[in-house]
Amino acid sequence: MITVDGTLSPRRIAWQRRRRAVAHGWADYRRSVPGMIGLVGLLLIVGMAVAAPLLADASQLRAVDSIGNPTWATPSEFPPLGTDNLGRSVWAQFVWGARISLLVGLAATVIAIVLGSIVGILAGYSGRVLAAVLMRITEWFLVIPFLPLAIVLAAVLGPSVRNVILVIGITSWPSTARLVRAQVLTLKERLYVERSRALGASSRYLMTRHILPSVSPLILASLTLTVPVAILSETTLSFLGLGDPTRASWGKMLDEAFSSGALSRGAWWYYLPPGLGIMAVVLSFVLIGQALEEILDPRLRERRA
Amino acid sequence: MTEPLIEVRDIHVRFRGRKGTIARAVDGVDLEVRPGEVLALVGESGCGKTTLARTILGLERPAQGEVRFRGVPIDYDNASLRRFRRQVQMIFQDPNGSLNPRQTIYEAVAEGLRIQKVEGNEVARVADALSRAGLRPPERFMPLYPYEVSGGQRQRVVIAGAMVLQPELLVADEPVSSLDASVRGEILQLMLHLVQDTGIAILVVTHDLGLAWNIADRIAVMYLGRIVEQGTTEELLDDPRHPYTRALLSVVPEVERMHPEILQGEAPDPTRIPIGCRFHPRCPLVASGETARLGIEERCTGEDPSLHAVGGAVAASVHAAACHAVALALR
Amino acid sequence: MSAEPQVAAPLLSVRDLHVTYRSQGGGVPAVRGVSFDLAAGETLGLAGESGCGKSTMAGALLRLLPQGTTVTGEVLLDGEDVLTMKPGRLRAVRWTEASIVFQGALHTLNPVHRIGRQMAEPIEVHDAGISSGEQRRRVEELLGVVGLPAGRADDYPHQLSGGQRQRVLIALALACNPRLLIADEPTTALDVMVQAQVLQLLEDLQQELGLAVIFITHDLSTLSTACRRLAVMYAGRIVEDGPSREVFREAAHPYTRALSAAFPVIGDMRFRLNPSGLGGDPPDPREIPPGCPFHPRCPVAESRCATEAVELWPTSRPGHTAACVRVLGADA
Numbered sequence: 001m002i003t004v005d006g007t008l009s010p011r012r013i014a015w016q017r018r019r020r021a022v023a024h025g026w027a028d029y030r031r032s033v034p035g036m037i038g039l040v041g042l043l044l045i046v047g048m049a050v051a052a053p054l055l056a057d058a059s060q061l062r063a064v065d066s067i068g069n070p071t072w073a074t075p076s077e078f079p080p081l082g083t084d085n086l087g088r089s090v091w092a093q094f095v096w097g098a099r100i101s102l103l104v105g106l107a108a109t110v111i112a113i114v115l116g117s118i119v120g121i122l123a124g125y126s127g128r129v130l131a132a133v134l135m136r137i138t139e140w141f142l143v144i145p146f147l148p149l150a151i152v153l154a155a156v157l158g159p160s161v162r163n164v165i166l167v168i169g170i171t172s173w174p175s176t177a178r179l180v181r182a183q184v185l186t187l188k189e190r191l192y193v194e195r196s197r198a199l200g201a202s203s204r205y206l207m208t209r210h211i212l213p214s215v216s217p218l219i220l221a222s223l224t225l226t227v228p229v230a231i232l233s234e235t236t237l238s239f240l241g242l243g244d245p246t247r248a249s250w251g252k253m254l255d256e257a258f259s260s261g262a263l264s265r266g267a268w269w270y271y272l273p274p275g276l277g278i279m280a281v282v283l284s285f286v287l288i289g290q291a292l293e294e295i296l297d298p299r300l301r302e303r304r305a
Numbered sequence: 306m307t308e309p310l311i312e313v314r315d316i317h318v319r320f321r322g323r324k325g326t327i328a329r330a331v332d333g334v335d336l337e338v339r340p341g342e343v344l345a346l347v348g349e350s351g352c353g354k355t356t357l358a359r360t361i362l363g364l365e366r367p368a369q370g371e372v373r374f375r376g377v378p379i380d381y382d383n384a385s386l387r388r389f390r391r392q393v394q395m396i397f398q399d400p401n402g403s404l405n406p407r408q409t410i411y412e413a414v415a416e417g418l419r420i421q422k423v424e425g426n427e428v429a430r431v432a433d434a435l436s437r438a439g440l441r442p443p444e445r446f447m448p449l450y451p452y453e454v455s456g457g458q459r460q461r462v463v464i465a466g467a468m469v470l471q472p473e474l475l476v477a478d479e480p481v482s483s484l485d486a487s488v489r490g491e492i493l494q495l496m497l498h499l500v501q502d503t504g505i506a507i508l509v510v511t512h513d514l515g516l517a518w519n520i521a522d523r524i525a526v527m528y529l530g531r532i533v534e535q536g537t538t539e540e541l542l543d544d545p546r547h548p549y550t551r552a553l554l555s556v557v558p559e560v561e562r563m564h565p566e567i568l569q570g571e572a573p574d575p576t577r578i579p580i581g582c583r584f585h586p587r588c589p590l591v592a593s594g595e596t597a598r599l600g601i602e603e604r605c606t607g608e609d610p611s612l613h614a615v616g617g618a619v620a621a622s623v624h625a626a627a628c629h630a631v632a633l634a635l636r
Numbered sequence: 637m638s639a640e641p642q643v644a645a646p647l648l649s650v651r652d653l654h655v656t657y658r659s660q661g662g663g664v665p666a667v668r669g670v671s672f673d674l675a676a677g678e679t680l681g682l683a684g685e686s687g688c689g690k691s692t693m694a695g696a697l698l699r700l701l702p703q704g705t706t707v708t709g710e711v712l713l714d715g716e717d718v719l720t721m722k723p724g725r726l727r728a729v730r731w732t733e734a735s736i737v738f739q740g741a742l743h744t745l746n747p748v749h750r751i752g753r754q755m756a757e758p759i760e761v762h763d764a765g766i767s768s769g770e771q772r773r774r775v776e777e778l779l780g781v782v783g784l785p786a787g788r789a790d791d792y793p794h795q796l797s798g799g800q801r802q803r804v805l806i807a808l809a810l811a812c813n814p815r816l817l818i819a820d821e822p823t824t825a826l827d828v829m830v831q832a833q834v835l836q837l838l839e840d841l842q843q844e845l846g847l848a849v850i851f852i853t854h855d856l857s858t859l860s861t862a863c864r865r866l867a868v869m870y871a872g873r874i875v876e877d878g879p880s881r882e883v884f885r886e887a888a889h890p891y892t893r894a895l896s897a898a899f900p901v902i903g904d905m906r907f908r909l910n911p912s913g914l915g916g917d918p919p920d921p922r923e924i925p926p927g928c929p930f931h932p933r934c935p936v937a938e939s940r941c942a943t944e945a946v947e948l949w950p951t952s953r954p955g956h957t958a959a960c961v962r963v964l965g966a967d968a
Contacts, residue, residue, distance in 0.1 A: 010411040010428060013448040017409065191402035195463070198362060199417040199470070200390035202383060213407055349827040455917045485685040486854060486898040490913020497909065512828060515857075515900045519911045542902050556832035558857040559901045567832045571797050 028295050035291025041284035045277070049098035056092035061248050063088055075269050082269040085260040093248045094273045100238075100249035101281065104165050105231035111169030112230070113176055113223050120180025121215070125188060125207055135181070142174040150233065154242040161244045168233045176222050183215050217296040224289030228282035235278055250274035308376060310474055310506050311338040311361055311393075316370035318356050320575075328575040330356040331367070332530030335612075338474060343500060343507045345521035345538070347514060347553075351572055352527040354510045358476045361508065362395050391421055394467035398479040400459035404451040410435075411447035414466045421470060434469035437502070438462070439495055457488035464495065471503070478510045493520050514557055518542055526550050529583045530575055532612065536624030546615050547626040548588050581606040582629065590630055601629045645715065646673040647848050648697075648734075648816055653709035655689070655696050663706065664921050666692040668872035670709075676815060679842060679849045681859030681880055683895070684869035687918045690852045693869075694820045697850075698730055713816070731758050735809040737802075739821035744805060745793040751804055752789030755779075758811040778807040782837060799830035803837065810841070816848045817841075824853065835862050857899040860884035865955075868892045871919050871929035877948060878956030888951045888958035890937075891930050928960070936962070 029035050048055065059065040069087035070078065081091035123134040150167050157163040187193065193210055201209075237243050238251025245252075257263070257271035318331040331353045338344050338361075346354045359365045361372055363379055363386050371378045379389060394417075397403045404413050414431045417423075423430070435443035438461040451459055460480065467475055477496070481489040497520055499505055509521060517524050517538060524542070525535040526549065534547040545551045555563040568587045573579065585591050585605045596602045604610075612625040613632045655667035667689040674680050684690045695701045697711055699718060711718040713733055721729065738744050746754060755775045759766060766774075776786040782803040793801060802822060809817055819838065823831040835858065842849055851863050859866050859880055866880035868891065876889040887893040894914040900907035916933040919925060925932055931941040940961060948957040949964055 010409070010415070010431075010447055014409050014412065017448060017450075190405075191397055191399055192405040194364075195395075195397060195403050195466075196416065196420070198364065198390065198395045199420050199466075200387040201416075201420045202387075205420060210405060214405075349829060457917070485918070486856065487685060487895055487914035488917075490898050490911045491915065492913075493911035494913065497911065515902060515907075518902045519900045519907055520909065538908075553828060554902070556828060557902060558861045559899075560903070562903075565832065565836075567836055568829050569833075571799055571827075571830060 025295055029291055032291040032294065034287045038284040038287025038291065041280055042288065045098060045281055045284065046102060048095060049102050052095045052099055056089065056095045058092070058096065060089040060092040061096055072265065072267055074267075081273060082267070084256065084267075084270050085262075090253075090270055090273065093253055094250075094277065097248040097250045097253055097274065098277065100161065100244075100247055101231050101234060101251070101278070104161065104168065104234040104249075105227050105281070107165045108168035108172065108230040108234070109223060109227045111165065112172035112226055113219060115169065116173035116176025116222075117180050117215070117219055119173065120177040121184055121207060121211060123177065124181040124184025125203065125211065134177075138174045138177045138181075141171065142178070144171075146171050146233070147236070150237060151240070151242060154237060159242055159244055161247060164234055164237055164243055167237070168230050172226060172230060172233070176219070176226065179218060179222055180215055183218050184211055187211050187214050221289060221293045221296060224285055224292055228285040231278065231281055231285075250277055307340055309337040310340050310375065311336075311508075312373040312376070313337070313357070313361060314370050314373070316357070316360060316367045316372065318353070318360050318365055319368045322576060326576040329530050329578055330575050331360065332575075332578065333370075334527075334530070334532055336525060336532065336535075338506055338508055340473065340506055341500060341504045342522045343497075343509060343520055345517035345524045346508060346510045346527060347512065347517055347524055348527035349512055349572060351529070351574060353530040353575065354527050355478055357527070358395070358478055358508060358510045362393055362476055363389055364395075387421065391470050392472050393474045393476065394470060394472040395476040395478065396460075396463050396467050396480055399483055400456060400463050401451070401483075403463045404459060406451055408450075409447065410449050410451065410454070410462050413451070413462055414469055417466055417470045423470070430469055431465075434465040435462075437468060437499070438465035439491070440465065455488075456484050457491060460484060460492055461495065464492075464499075468499065468503075468505075472505065474506045474508065475499070476508045476510070479512070480509065481516070482511070482513070489516075496520065514542065514554060526553070529572060529578055531583065531627065533584065533628070534624075534626040535612070536615075540624040544624075546624075546631045547628045548590050548630070549584050550626075552589065581608055582610050582627075596630065599630060599633055601633055604629045644676065647676040647678075647714060648674040648850075649710070649712040650697070651710040651712070653693065653696060653711065654707070655692050655701065656706040657692075657702075658704040658706075661922065665924070666872055666921055667696065668924075670869075670872075670874055672867060672874065672877065674816070674848055674850065676848055677842070677846045678865065679851060679863040681863035681866040682850060682852045682869060683854065683856045683859055683866060685854055685895075685918055687871075687921060688869040689872040689921075690869050691820055694736065694818050694850070694852050697818060698734060698736060699726060700736070728762070731809075731814060732762055732812040733814055734816035734818065735812070735814045736818040736820060737805050737809045737822050739824050745801060747793050749792075750789065751791055751793065751796070755789065755804070755808055755811060758808065762812050774811075778811060779804075781810065781841070782807045797830075798826055799833060802826060802830075802834050806834070806837065806841070810845075813845075814847070816850070818850045818852070820852045821854070822851075823858070824855070831858070838862070855899075856884060856896055868895070871924050872921065873929070873959065874948060875930070875960070876956075876958045878951070878953065878958075882953065882956055888956065888963050889930075889960045890934050890962075892958075894935070938962075 063086040066087040069083050071083060071085055071087045073083040075082040081094060084090055119134055119138060123131045149171055153167045154163060157166065193206055196206055196210060235251035238249045239255045241255060243249055243252055253274040254271060262270040313334055313336040316331050316334045317329065320328040320330055322328055334357060346358065348354045356365060360367055363381065366381060374389060374392065411431055414434055415427055418427055418430060432443040435446055440446045440458065440461050481492050484492065496507055500507060511517065521538050523535065523537050525532045526547065527533065528549050534541060534545065534550045541550065542554065545554055552566040552568050554560055555566040566589050570587060579586050582605045590596050591605060596605050610627045610629050610632065612627045613635065614623045614625045615631060615635065651671050653667055653670045656663040656665045670693055682690050692701065696707050697718065701707065707719055713729065718726065718729065752775050755778060756771045759771055759774055775789050779786055779788055784800060784803055788796065796804065823834050826834065838849065839862065841847060851859060853859060863880050866883040867874050867877040868883065868889065869875065870891050876883055876887060876892045883892060884896050887896055897912040914933055919929055927942045927944055928946045931937045934941065938961065944961060946959040946961060948959045950957050951963045
């Protein structure tokens with residue numbers, strides 16, 4: 001209960017209600033079987049990546065430290081996942097490689113989302129000239145095919161994890177920007193925005209207090225669906241040899257598996273784990289993203305009813 | 306005579322449509338709103354009443370003419386507008402859309418205080434505004450979201466949100482048309498109480514003459530961007546002079562003393578305003594040949610009439626109509 | 637037809653109609669026992685506020701409600717029960733015997749088809765062998781009936797104004813010469829002058845064609861002049877039924893009295909600076925109070941109102957019934 005003398009402030013009440021709303025959201029989410037599968041899968045993979053030092057010795061990643069190992073050993077000969085053409089432990093590469101895939105995927109997505117949201121909100125909200133300029137830039141990035149641009153940028157900037165993150169981030173923001181802008185355009189016309197303006201609100205106030213909170217669910221859903229795209233992009237770049245040659249990553253594993261002839265040798269333990277790993281991560285994020293969309297959308301509709 | 310709160314002088318508001326057409330939404334309006342009065346701006350859709358209300362609020366800029374508040378013309382820079390907004394507030398037609406569904410009622414009402422950076426106990430002010438708007442006890446309503454209360458209560462929240470700034474003028478755009486009929490009375494009563502208790506003036510924009518009879522002191526009737534008749538409520542509704550006002554009144558269901566005059570067609574849009582008297586293509590006096598008989602037909606089709614005071618007007622208000630036939634009758 | 641309307645069987649006879657929607661929390665009773673008769677050529681106004689069930693009832697008459705909705709009772713159209721008709725017979729009856737005009741003409745017309753084509757649809761459906769020339773002629777005839785120039789058949793809906801679109805919907809409803817027209821909020825979104833035009837049109841059509849009309853709206857004041865008879869609905873039931881002028885200005889039921897007081901009479905000083913309304917909200921159909929559903933908001937409720945069931949009882953005036961205990965024994 002709020003009392004006028006402020007013993008329980010309205011802000012605290014609002015926070016309590018929001019926490020309860022989140023708790024309800026979580027209860028809803030738990031009911032979605034695909035969503036839970038995705039969440040569990042993701043937690044397992046993240047857990048594995050975080051626990052990498054406990055699961056596999058980093059030294060086993062380096063060829064120079066693996067001289068004593070048999071090459072092309074099957075998983076039964078060299079548990080748990082055998083060795084590659086240079087005798088390096090595939091399991092170590094798999095576990096440590098997960099870190100790169102996830103790290104790049106998340107970091108690049110964050111860049112893309114932040115950039116895309118800012119551009120989207122500005123483009124949706126600004127006057128004709130600025131909006132037009134921003135949209136032309138967005139469309140330019142959208143139209144350029146990802147791979148050639150990524151290759152050029154990676155070649156120019158040099159192969160490193162940081163640069164891969166940058167490249168993916170720079171090429172992924174346009175779709176978020178368009179999504180956000182479309183939403184901002186409709187929100188701008190909402191009566192409560194007009195009312196805020198009638199109360200004397202500045203554009204900045206409207207953007208931060210009304211538009212941004214209403215666009216947030218969209219951004220969140222977009223985020224969970226952009227991460228898999230970023231991870232796949234990282235895989236592609238590493239596969240093409242544009243990733244960091246000093247770090248293990250699933251893409252790099254696939255690249256080396258193919259170039260060293262693992263396919264023709266039937267060394268499935270080398271190329272299957274990274275491939276399945278990629279699939280698992282991507283699928284997890286997609287399942288989570290879909291479950292989130294379902295929760296966020298009808299709840300908003302239901303609330304307004 | 307007290308100084309008017311709002312004075313609108315020869316206002317023209319134009320919008321650019323596609324293909325370069327220009328819509329003359331407000332086409333030369335003079336209007337006054339006096340402190341503590343309820344003025345009803347009546348007209349059908351497309352007549353410009355909402356545009357005029359928004360221009361008074363500073364949400365639209367006139368192409369010509371000026372809006373004065375207490376004698377001082379409005380400045381359109383951000384800081385001045387914000388100060389102006391403390392004095393003049395607006396409530397909109399749709400109480401559902403007017404409130405952000407993600408904000409609690411407390412936040413919706415406090416928003417004005419926060420935007421205007423009003424000092425003092427925010428909780429106390431919000432509670433006071435909610436009480437005055439009839440939401441008692443206010444504490445019960447503060448943590449709720451808009452979807453948790455009824456339509457009538459939502460409109461009260463919107464009113465509280467406007468009144469919390471203690472403005473001198475409230476512009477209400479169709480404040481009750483989206484509410485159930487039985488709920489309207491309460492909201493209208495609330496508005497009248499606010500006038501009595503705080504001395505606020507209210508400009509009500511509506512299409513409903515019955516509502517004007519219910520709460521308004523004065524009425525101004527608009528057609529295609531112009532005021533075609535104005536006066537006190539009693540004068541205008543007991544003895545309407547302009548043929549458009551007469552037609553509007555005649556089709557109200559219980560008005561039995563007038564034969565229903567159902568005008569043909571619909572009002573043309575503001576991009577194609579007729580020359581001469583803008584009402585003449587639909588005017589029953591023209592259609593019946595009355596204007597020809599009076600010898601003013603060329604004037605109706607060629608000359609734009611201005612507001613003339615009709616006879617017998619009370620000193621403090623002027624019952625005026627913009628009609629050649631009315632002007633003729635006064636000679 | 638030379639038979640007296642009172643002697644002939646009614647065109648439409650609704651008996652104890654119940655409509656329950658399916659929803660997550662269980663059934664939602666939108667209509668809870670509605671009965672009335674309508675003679676050929678008679679106009680009945682049905683008034684009520686949001687949630688009273690009037691639009692649901694309109695849909696139920698032609699079985700246009702969503703799947704899963706439970707409808708019980710009888711809807712006798714010329715003696716045949718619509719609710720038990722086989723689908724083929726129902727389709728044949730829809731539009732040719734009774735048709736419906738909805739509110740919100742903007743959304744009811746297909747924006748990508750020309751008006752003429754949309755109007756020809758019902759004609760085609762019910763008369764497959766008709767030639768296209770004959771179709772066109774019929775469409776133009778219908779446009780003329782509703783006061784629109786024949787050329788409008790070639791326009792798209794967005795090229796017409798709100799009032800014109802509403803006229804098209806009325807023309808569509810008349811396409812197969814029905815004997816009953818159900819109009820669900822046909823003038824609500826329109827300007828007062830256009831409303832008056834459409835109401836005049838409905839009145840003329842009703843007289844020329846001998847149509848029976850059920851006019852559903854929340855605007856009680858328009859019904860007092862547009863219809864001869866007026867029924868008021870509240871919480872899924874009819875609470876008052878009688879001659880429209882009487883029901884509007886000398887209501888027997890407290891709800892009707894409160895509702896009509898919300899429509900001020902211009903010129904009457906009792907309404908000057910005296911807005912009148914009703915406190916509280918209409919009941920949620922899921923939580924209807926026992927006894928008389930109106931008693932929580934009723935200004936003259938007695939203790940028995942919370943417990944005793946109410947039904948439409950005759951008042952002291954002929955043809956005027958009200959579901960209020962106060963008409964029993966006392967002079968209404």
